[in-house]
Amino acid sequence: MDVAVNGVRYHVEIANENKQQTVVFLHGFTGSIKTWQSIVEQLRDFKVVLIDLIGHGQSESPQSAERYAMNQQIADLEAIYTKLALTDFVLVGYSMGGRTALAYACAYPERLEALILESASPGLRTEEEQKERQNRDAALAKRILRDGIPSFVDFWQEIALFDSQKQLPEQVKQAVREERLAQNPKGLANSLLGMGTGSQQSYWEDLSRLAMPVLLVAGVLDLKFTGINKKMLAVLPNARLEIVEAGHAIHVEKPLEFATIVKEYLTLEFRGGKS
Helix, strand or coil: CEEEECCEEEEEEEECCCCCCEEEEECCCCCCHHHHHHHHCCCCCCEEEEECCCCCCCCCCCCCHHHHCHHHHHHHHHHHHHHCCCCCEEEEEECHHHHHHHHHHHHCHHHEEEEEEECCCCCCCCHHHHHHHHHHHHHHHHHHHHHCHHHHHHHHCCCHHHHHHHHCCHHHHHHHHHHHHCCCHHHHHHHHHHHCCCCCCCCHHHHHHCCCCEEEEEECCCHHHHHHHHHHHHHCCCEEEEEECCCCCHHHHCHHHHHHHHHHHHHHHHCCCCC
């Protein structure tokens, strides 16, 4: 279904609507709600809400990059959650979606029961790092608009971050590629410019104030994000870190293991055994 908030149309899908406990999933850059399908199949005891973030999937791709700013994205999410009458839910985010989920948690901590971050970061600490990343993201955005989605996808799937995915079955690799190819070039470019890692504020100083339960999940083959998550674990007051034998996209490379980690966290660690 479509949900219109603040002048932007978002695509939302809901599974297991009769269940009481709600889990919301936010995908990563070049992704969509399709990335979570194998995970949803394993979470039949939970109401699952899937959202295509701005500029991705079947959601709208506004022309102005300013509309993609992180503060506007989390305001849109809050409006969506309000329209869907969601209260006390668990928010799961992967990579870009993890940064978005963390930003939302810092802005609306009272709305969440728990936060699950897969291969996510709180952003860059210094203005120098942010500026350097902004320049890289701007160059990548220009490349997308100049060369088109197929050329960009050919480049993107070969970056080192996704090396571990080269060992996946062909049908899985093809599904990931098709999901990327279906994106809107303006949406991807503006997403990089408006809510890329360099454009968002740093949330490192906010971590110590997040009292909610937080589950961090990282892949042992993804050295950069494993290191970031260990640093996050050291300052979050109520967090746990699971390191999986996988790369960056754990839910793609090890979907059953990722779903099991989420289920066990929600039922045993967080909900005291209730399901």
